[in-house]
Amino acid sequence: MTENKYIIISMDDPKTKHLADVLGNKTSKKIIDYLAEHSEASEKDIVDALRIPASTVEYNIGKLIKSGFVEKKKNFFWSKKGKKIVMYELSNKSILISPNRGTSEKLKSLLPGFILTLTGTFAVWVFDTIKSGNIQNNVAQDYVIQNSQKMILENVPELSNGMSNVIQANAVWGWFLSGGILALLIFAMVNWRKL
Structure with a gap:
């Protein structure tokens, strides 16, 4: 099954609010810039590189995933303590916002x-x-x-x-x-x- 390379969102769609929150948030923009430079990163990598609190990174990554900018990778790693470390990457999708239903x-x-x-x-x-x-x-x-x-x-x-x-x-x-x-x-x- 092939994935869509674009997301079409109407102005009436509730997802538009998530997009506006993400695009208006400086921390989300920093995370997007960091992931654009690196092909994939974990939350810890982002926390260390951007020097932002872990809770803030976790919150913003959640919003980025909900809006469609970031995706969880299928591969993951295990930490020394036995915790699952999820890797994130930018989604390769274009986002199109249409004013009304066509x-x-x-x-x-x-x-x-x-x-x-x-x-x-x-x-x-x-x-x-x-x-x-x-x-x-x-x-x-x-x-x-x-x-x-x-x-x-x-x-x-x-x-x-x-x-x-x-x-x-x-x-x-x-x-x-x-x-x-x-x-x-x-x-x-x-x-x-x-x-």
């Missing part, structure tokens, strides 16, 4: 409604096809049985005219599809800012 995201939120409408339309079409097929077959059979002598004596065009009156295209599915799409469009227009 139009594509708003349209994606309407996608389940469109899928549901198309599925319902297909179900109505199948039901209508099965129903009208059974009725047409029954009506046609009754018509042939009742008028068999008459059909033999008269021309076939009368049969075709009678059958064309019986077999009419029933477009209930078209009305269902039109109504569903119209409802989605009205919903989208009314709630466009909220989407």
Whole structure:
């Protein structure tokens, strides 16, 4: 599984607050600068190099991890006392802050409604096809049985005219599809800012 090389954050996202805290904090900036110079470092390395209290470094690294600037490395070391020493590195991700949700995201939120409408339309079409097929077959059979002598004596065009009156295209599915799409469009227009 490949990791994203970018983080997209909306102005409404709660993660934006963490980014602002990190970018406004001098200690966080110092830690970022130190990790930029060194490929990886432990909390102790950062404490020794920057001469900052360990609790401050721990707090700021937590904020940096939460905001996505720093990542824990998978490899770690054991201290002489048997404690696990975690290594940290800068994440190789670009952070993009967008002012609002884009139009594509708003349209994606309407996608389940469109899928549901198309599925319902297909179900109505199948039901209508099965129903009208059974009725047409029954009506046609009754018509042939009742008028068999008459059909033999008269021309076939009368049969075709009678059958064309019986077999009419029933477009209930078209009305269902039109109504569903119209409802989605009205919903989208009314709630466009909220989407």
